[in-house]
Amino acid sequence: MKKIYYSLCLLLSLFIWTSCDKGGEERVDLKYEARTISVSSISPVAGYIGENLTINGKQFGVSPELMKVFIGEDETEIISCSEEQLIVKVPQGATTGKIILNLMGDTYVSELTYTVLGQPSVTAISPVMAFANDEITITGDNFGSTVSAVKLGFTGTKETALVVSCENTKIIAKVPAKAVTGPIDLTISKQHVNTPLSTGSGEFTVLQHASFTEMSAVSGYRGATVTLKGEGFVGTDEKPLKVYFGDTEAEVVSSTNEEIVIIVPEEATNGDNAVMVETAYELIEAVQVFNVLPSPKITSVSSTEEYIGAEVTITGENFPEEVKNVRVLFGGGEATIVSNSATELVVKVAAPADGVFGKVALTVLMADVTFYTGEFTVKETPYIISAVSNNILSNKLVQVGDEITVTGKGLTPDGTVTIGGIKVEPTFNGNNEFKASIPAGFTGGKVVLTYEAISVPVTSDDELILLTEGMDITEFVLQNYQQPFIPKAGTSGTANPVGWLYSSNFENEGMAWQNGNTYLHLQTYGKNKKENGKLYQVKTLPKGKYKFMIDVAESFFNKGRFTVRFLVAKGNNTFPDYVKEVAGENGKVWEYNDPEKIVLVDKLLSDLRITIGSTPVQVETNEINLSETTEVTIGFLTMTNDQAGVKVSAIKTIWLGE
Incomplete structure (x- = not known):
């Protein structure tokens, strides 16, 4: 009985294939008899303990109970088995070895070796900064060689990097398109690998293209x-x-x-x-x-020594056409350019910057590039620094009989002095200053000194202007007085103009600054918005007669009451508030609440009875006669209780004489 039992166990352990022949008879195929096993490939060829290994080949059978798989001497756990593929788990303690199969006691030793890797480690990443789509190289150990097992993540994107290649000691990957600067994350199979850039203290820098x-x-x-x-x-x-x-x-x-x-x-x-x-x-x-551009070349200088103001001709080629790109220095003093062309430059010798005569450096710069440096002797020469009057409005304005002061160096009394071409008798105060009176017949011009021993007249840079009756002197009286008016910096919509003062109810309402409008736009958009609104400037005017002219481009209103008056009042105290309108010789005028504030000019620009529309008009004030130098307040006073406005395009100040 014992022998019969063993025989039955052996028969049951065989894998039995059954089929029917054509006659319907059952056939038993003892499949494992003389079976030829072969292994064609393994994947991966290297890996880590606890991970799966796939073995490909032929005639493995389908029963894992009859098969044993070894890596060297270490038996694995079989996960699945089919005729052409085995999947096993790399056991604890396994070491590198050949793949060995044992089927029902028959052993097959393959030629393929599986490498059991240790814990992967990274020693370097290069570079640590790169552009998107650039390749980076990770070096270290125990990476294996399976590209698909490598997952490299970057900050800023869920997309993992494209792994170009994987060797046991080197991985090459591309930076993802949407990656940003930050830590990176490396996983090989199921192994998370620390890198120098995988923690908060380390970052991979993703560069932005310049x-x-x-x-x-x-x-x-x-x-x-x-x-x-x-x-x-x-x-x-x-x-x-x-x-x-x-x-x-x-x-x-x-x-x-x-x-x-x-x-x-x-x-x-x-x-x-x-x-x-x-x-x-x-x-x-x-x-x-x-x-x-072709570089300028200087071939000659007409003289190597001259007095201040003498003309010197510099000859060459490729000189710039624009005179603003040319500078000529005599010892640091910048010369006046008389004329220029592509081949010739005529300049007036300048006073040395340090006032020391003699040998100085003659320097020619074109577009701020120095193209010539030579030696030049500036002969000792008197020269004028300034010629000014004591006029309050401008030190360039003069009247016949006004005294002017001329300052300079070496201004000796042995020469002839003319002002505007008319000879005068100056009073010298040493060699650096003299005073002279504007002569009868003067119409404007410069101060000139001539000396017999000096070939060049000594001429002032400043040109004096004769103050004549009917002259427009607004540029000396007001700031920002004509179109285009300039608004305060950083403002838009409505804003007050630069250089003007204003009362609190004119704040950001003195000028409409919309759609490129550059008028002085005195306006309101709500009731009682500008009761006694004031926009003004303060100026000291010398003794004399004046009048003002206001160019009004447009006046408009919807309903109600809107009045703008142009005022000039004595003193630096703005204007008094109006109380009421009263009848005057030339129409209605305002009465004010402070009689001590003397109003010199009170001129109506617009009210309910004046509709200008788009037709410009000029409003002229009455004459002001100042018996002495006086500080005055010049500007606008408004009275309104509805939407209305006046657009002023210019304000003119006319001198009428004394």
Whole structure:
């Protein structure tokens, strides 16, 4: 009985295949007899303890109870079994070894070796900053070689990085498109791997591409200073910012994130040059074009010594057309340019900046680039610094008989003095100052001294202006007095104009500043908004007669009462408040609540009975006769209780004489 029992157990342990032949008879196939097992591949070829290993091959059978799988000497746990694939778990304590299969006592040793990896570790990431889609390299150990097992996450996106390749000691991956600066996260299979950039204290820097948008100039000379503008102008000690004019590198003077100041290189070619910027991380794609002008050359200077004011001719080629781009210095004193062309420059010798005569440096700059430095002797010469009057309105305004003061250096009495071409007898106060009276017949001009020993007349830069009857002197009396009026900085909508004072109920309402309107717009948009509203300036006027003219571009109102009056009152105390309107010789006038505030001019600009509409008019005031120098308040006083306004385009002050 015992032998029969063992025989039955053996038969039951065999995998039995059954089928029916054509005659319907049952057939028993003892499948494992003379079975040929083969292993074609394993995946992965390296991995970690506790992870699955897939073995591909043939004739494995379908019963895991009959199969044993080993990695070297270490038996694995079989997860699943089929004819062509086995899935097993790498056991604890397993070490690297060949894949061995044992089926019902028959052992098959494959030629394939599975490497059991230790704990993966990262030693370096390079670079630690890059642009989106750039490749980075992670080096370390025990990474395996399965690309799909590597998951590399970046801050700012759920998308994991594209892994380009994976070796046991190196992983290459691309930075995702939406990644931002921050920690990164590395997982290989089920193993989370710490990296230098995987904690809050470490960050991978995702760089933003720089931009190069414009230059402060698009043409200039070699040696000129040019500012490049954009964003992301970043350099490091190892890789500083670089700017190229074609193939030539320019000198970088200074840089910020938004600007680079460079000097156009001497090696740059004439004509258009492609200007390119290279940061520490990239060559910016945008290219600007800079036209390098032919460098000016100076071939001769007509004289090497002269008096102040003498003309000197500088000859050469490639001089700039615009005189504003040319400066000539005599020992630091800047010369007056008389004329210029592409080949010739005529200047007047300037007084040395330090007042020391003799040998000085003659320097010629074009577009702030020095193209010539030579030696020049400035002969000792008297020169005028200023010629001014004591007129309160302006030290350039004079009347016949007014005394002027002329200051300078070396002003000796052995010469002839003329004012506006008329000879005068000055009174000298040493060699640095003299006084003279404006002569009869003077119509305007400069002060000139002539000396027999000096070939060049000594002439003032200041030109004196004769104050004549009927002259418009508004520029000397008022600020911001004509269209376009300038509003206070940083204001829009409604605002008071620069240079004007105002009462509290004129705050931000003295001027409508909408749709490019530049009138002085005295307006209101609500009842009682401008009862006794005041907008004014204060000025001291010298003795004499004056009148004012106000150009009104438009007057409008809806209903109710709206009146604007132009006033001039004595003193720096604004205007008195109105009390009521009363009949006067020339129409209705206002009565005021403070008789001590003397109103010199009271002129109506608009009320219910005057409809100007879009037709401009000029309102002229009566004459003011000031018997002495007087401080006055000039401006507008309003009375309104509804929506209305007056647009003033100009205010003129006319001098009528004494």
